[in-house]
Amino acid sequence: MTEPQASQPQAAPQRIPTPRSVVQRLQYDPQADIERAAQDAEAFWLEQAKTFVWTKEPGQALKWDRPHHTWFADGETNITLNALDRYAKGEARTRAALIWITEDEQAHIYTYGTLHDRVERFAAGLQSIDVKKGDRVIIYMPLTPEGVIAMLACARIGAVHSVVYAGLGAGALRDRIEDAGAKVVITADVGYRRGKLVDLYAIAAEAIQELVGVDYLVLHERITNLHREHDSRTVDFQELMKQGKAEAVPVNAEDPLFILYTSGSTGKPKGVVHTHGGYMVGTSYHMKALYDVHPGDVFFCTSDIGWIVGHSYIVYGPLVSGSTIMFREGAPDFPDTGVLWRLIEKFGVNVLFTAPTTLRMFMKLGEQVLKPYDLSTLRVVACAGEALNPEAWRWAQEHLGGGTGEGAHAVVIDNWWQTELGAPTIGTHPRWDAKPGYAGKPLAGVDADVVDEQGNPVPVGQQGYLVIRKPFPSMMRGIHGNPEKYAAVWNENPAGYTSGDLAMKDEHGYISILGRSDDVLSVAGHRIGSADVEDALVSHPAVAEAAVIGVPDSIKGEAIHAYVILRRGFEGQVGRGLRASIIEHVRHILGPIGTPAAIEVVESLPKTRSGKIMRRVLRAQAMGQDPGDLTTLEG
Template identity: 75%
Template sequence: MTDPQASSTQATAPGRVPTPLSVSGRLHSDPQADIEHAERDPEGFWLAQAQGYEWTRAPTTALIWERPHMQWFADGETNITLNALDRHARGETRTKAAFIWLPEQGEAQVLTYGMLHERVERAAAGLRALGVGLGDRVVIYMPLTPEGCIAMLACARIGAVHSVVYAGLGVSALRGRIQDAGARVVVTADVGHRRGKLVDLYAIAAEAIADLPEVEHLVLWERITTYSREHDARTVAWESLFTHGRAPAVPVNAEHPLFILYTSGSTGRPKGVLHSHAGYMIGTAYHLRSLFDVQPGDVFFCTSDIGWVVGHSYIVYGPLVAGATVLFREGAPDFPDPGVLWRAVERYGVNVLFTAPTALRLFMKLGAEVAAPYDLGSLRVIACAGEALNPEAWRWAQQHLGGGLGEGAHAVVIDNWWQTELGAPTLGTHPRWPARPGFVGRPLAGVDADVVDEHGQRVPDGQQGFLVIRRPFPSMMRGIHGNPQKYAEIWNENPAGYLSGDLAMRDEHGYISILGRADDVLSVAGHRIGSADVEDALVSHPAVAEAAVIGLPDELKGQSIVAHVILRATHSDSPGLRASISEHVRRELGPIATPGEVHVVAALPKTRSGKIMRRLLRAQALGEDPGDLTTLEG
């Protein structure tokens, strides 16, 4: 496989930008030795990564693998909070900031490792007093606040299994997840803040458990003490948890379940992805250090939410295990004003920013002048994941947030791909590697990923296929709660290995482009076209900020392409503009990919995590039942 570092001195190929030397000089991590180690001895590589953590019994084996079931470090014993809290709460690190939290309204809050350690110990003792023990499930329905994170860590500390439900989903979605998890305790808050409005979380939680007698306690954190309401009889005050002393971390087997997290459900019933203590801990912390280049003393800003896997991995567990300072913020990224994120970057000297392509496209739509007044020079890495990062958004962010496309840049924008099921980055473009806009990157150290056909055979470079992972790595899920058949299906449906559900293409340099979900493929006149290709072409038009395409039945072609676009603020809808957009796609991709229709819309239907729900667009166009809408953004 061609080494992209070695080829970075060659002439720049189309769509390829060498990493700016000024940025390379500021980086700490270099993946090449790890990649070579992992290719030579994958199990030895991960066992080496397990060194340096606190174990009550250190592991001597790495992987036990009987497809589809895996065990990592199975003879080891630890607790993730021993490594996320206890070891940092001793000595000088005790006074280091663990969390910097920015509420949508009010003053910032800073929790040191010592403060966080004590609060988690007390909350854990309180949960234990409610009868929560080893293996019990606790559903957490909390806004993005330190209290939500403390609830997660408190569960982990006593060996309970938490299941965070995004504090924006409705009653039926919450009830279904509580029932599926078999939770005995639910933790919630009175309200959340969103764009200046209060979201009544307690009312939703109380209604969700009204007919669930198996739920014994509803723990309520009251942010607004003057809020008058009727309480469910099972309600327990959050503050009462802190009156039962302090709970030590319960040592658990490395494979003991840590959390259940339900996927968005945009393509079917949500499934409860199960992760375990040790493998998840080692994988998330490794990639924080090796891919995102987060180092001691850095401020790491993650714009996700604890309701999603990115928030689990890179607001709570990964940064705390690594001993970093993580900044997170409740509320929308452009409220109360479009500059709020960049003001935080400047004020707190953020070094690494993890955000979503959806957010970058939002700022691209708002215009470069939003970020221009702020000093973003502290940034050296801007990482994106969650949806395909289209080339136009990458170039815009590199130019206007990273400081340019050449020697003057102070930060590099990198892409990475993973899933709830995978726990941590799997494919990516390391900051030292040349960027190839439109390609997420190469398999990271310890990852054996490939693009194959339905028979598991590797497809040629430049040809579309199914993205698979041939061998396990530590942060992968251990199962699907209550549905072992579905878990086995994901591993056994394709002979090559774990079937991601995404279509992909590999280039001659080993970089992989994610083309969209397998069920988002367009088939026009016998040609298979990835929805991401057409959407990238649409967004590269100067008038288009965001786009989604679907295929609708066509008597002649099989399918016709229908585009839905959001315009940038500087443009307005007209027949001429829509014709220009369609012609632009024709020029970019050829006649076969030209949309038959272009609709200008004010918004696209998305899940709460920012993924476009193309199936809803398709159902609306065909007059069909759209199915499960519990994860639709409000």
């Protein structure tokens, strides 16, 4: 951990009230929930749980023996009963569940009835290739309805899905398949990005080449016969759709729903485990309580199913809540910078969920990009995944929300959470005053604080560690195959779950997220461990040793800067070609998000006497700052 430093005195950011014209458009006021949860959080969450469909209704909420906790453990359900069946067999069956937009702006609408039918069929197809309850299935798919159908089909039969972002390379995919112990991998022939084809099948086939535990590679063909040579384990996605229909398999509330890999501070990515019951209750609650989304609304999320935001707010949260989710394959500024705003106008989007990186990109392009479009149907613009800087908040509130005065039609809200937490944890509710640069306050049922290393609350305005004192339903239940690492996040600080983030609290309870306390990089909101990038670098034949740091980037938040020591024999080859070779090597292993923006060849790296690389020294040098105490530096 980085030792928290006393914060420098600074002017308190102004609190900005939500315009009355926006408040009048909001449907939900969470204040009663916050007060109820403060009195008895367990009773509050049990009340929420009982609004769902259960095959056996739970009678208990939390059971906690730190670090382990369960929620609704005496209950049985299946998340697809709540996401599909309860809407598909009633009046809501003709309601739009998914609006999928292709990169060239073709719209495909799936009603709840249609989606339910497709999921039933693909679930039966998975059963036909011997996928059973508890089996792990890797989904390496572009952002298409088939990816969503695959996730829901796994859930329906009690199999555990693990979605791998389709921008990661073969090495990263192989690591996740091995760690999960997956017997089936589902992929597509291609994805589309900025008008170009990404050959996903070739990457998936390479990843499983030596993995004898993988029985089937399921292929969704988007272009007929694009791949004439198939791995012998390949089966056709559409053929599996012809095997009948599968009923939802009742599962215990604590049975695993999915494993999602995220970067830790050391070693390989960790497989975060979420369950059917608690995750279902927590994620869907925030659709209404924070994002103010209700049946009949159109909710546009610009994330991807490969990340927790995509799991929670493209798939499970919206569908369990009975709302309409819109998502799109492709980059937000392609084929031109107006595509997102045209779609918002065309489909009457009510709530937009996007990343600060996206807002900063359009801020840089200028508000003239937005002027041709009517965005008045928007009432909430939610941002998460990385820090939302005050300048981006103000720009978005002015140009997406209509300003801060009466006549504004929408409010920009910040919120903070993690893969491990499953759902929003700290946020600024649309009805609350905004404080740019602050994520907000703990939400209903969340006990969060900023503490020192001994677990004591730090004074207002002082930097400390952000912790969660008690579990809430959507929190992870474990780390797949690594109980020790899971226990560490609860035992590292006496106060509770350690988020790995540094934070500061003001006198009104608003919390500002200041950055990571560990060696995790955040590139465009995507977490990646420095160890992952360094391992990829040193696997290049020219690299003997490597260290990476994050440096500020005006669009992505952080960019990866790599320092490498070359192996003997390569010293005279330093040049653009070698740097490009190293960058492309890392891209092949980790995909674009793990690719260094710059490679710097050095003769040595700053290390402690015990051999640990002092990345803070590299970071200080890159930023032109004082590196501080160097007494532990190797002589």
